[in-house]
Amino acid sequence: MVMLSSCCKSPQDKATAYVEKDMPKNLVKPDSYDPIETKVDSAFAPFDSPDFYKQAMELINLNVELQDNEEKIKSAKFNMSLYVNPYNSYDRDEFFEKKKEYEERMGKQEAMKEQFNRKLENIKKEAQEKPEFIGFKAFHRYRANNNNGQTLIGAMIYVFDKEIKQPLAVYDTDSEDFNTYVEFVKQLKEATKQ
Numbered sequence: 001m002v003m004l005s006s007c008c009k010s011p012q013d014k015a016t017a018y019v020e021k022d023m024p025k026n027l028v029k030p031d032s033y034d035p036i037e038t039k040v041d042s043a044f045a046p047f048d049s050p051d052f053y054k055q056a057m058e059l060i061n062l063n064v065e066l067q068d069n070e071e072k073i074k075s076a077k078f079n080m081s082l083y084v085n086p087y088n089s090y091d092r093d094e095f096f097e098k099k100k101e102y103e104e105r106m107g108k109q110e111a112m113k114e115q116f117n118r119k120l121e122n123i124k125k126e127a128q129e130k131p132e133f134i135g136f137k138a139f140h141r142y143r144a145n146n147n148n149g150q151t152l153i154g155a156m157i158y159v160f161d162k163e164i165k166q167p168l169a170v171y172d173t174d175s176e177d178f179n180t181y182v183e184f185v186k187q188l189k190e191a192t193k194q
Contacts, residue, residue: 012040014164015138022167023142023156032145036153039139043159044131047185050159050169052126056184057177059119066116069109076102127192135161135168 009017016038024030046052080102083095138158145151155173160166171178 011136011164012038015040015136015158015160018160018164018167019138019140019156019158022158023140027144028147029145032143032151034143036141036143038141040136041139042133043135043137045134046126046129046131048137048159049134052123053169053171053181055119055123055126056181056188059116059123060180060184062112062116062119066109066112069105069112073102073105073109076105123188124192127188133162135159136164 020035024033080098083091140156143151157171158167159169
């Protein structure tokens with residue numbers, strides 16, 4: 001009878017049991033862990049897929065790099081303009097040094113733009129594919145103490161395989177990366193009309 005009940009657990013029961021066993025391992029004060037609720041839903045590729053998340057984060061980080069390099073290009077161009085009329089050898093050397101930096105950054109920018117556009121096209125293509133069931137996702141809310149002894153409420157998302165034997169990914173919904181990803185997916189869905 002016990003074996004029958006364990007093999008027939010619902011996805012909700014399996015996910016809740018796994019999460020409640022796993023969560024204390026990830027906390028600063030494991031003894032303070034107090035589960036609030038766990039809601040289980042189906043997980044579909046591409047948007048729930050850890051691979052898609054990884055690709056999206058790479059694209060987001062590349063975009064940040066592009067913007068940073070763009071600022072450095074502007075700075076190099078400005079610095080170059082300071083020495084545009086070289087009157088002595090120092091000024092000439094400075095001009096050519098700044099010009100070299102500017103040209104290197106421009107070359108890097110073009111290469112990064114090409115890489116960015118390739119990655120963006122791949123992500124858009126994946127986003128338009130028919131959703132495919134990959135498993136389950138569990139939205140888990142809990143209370144736990146931080147280092148200061150304050151009780152805080154947190155939330156995690158576990159993306160499980162189809163059998164709910166192990167998580168494919170775990171996300172802290174309060175993390176900056178996760179929130180950036182959620183905003184990215186929202187914009188991507190609007191852009192691809194899903």
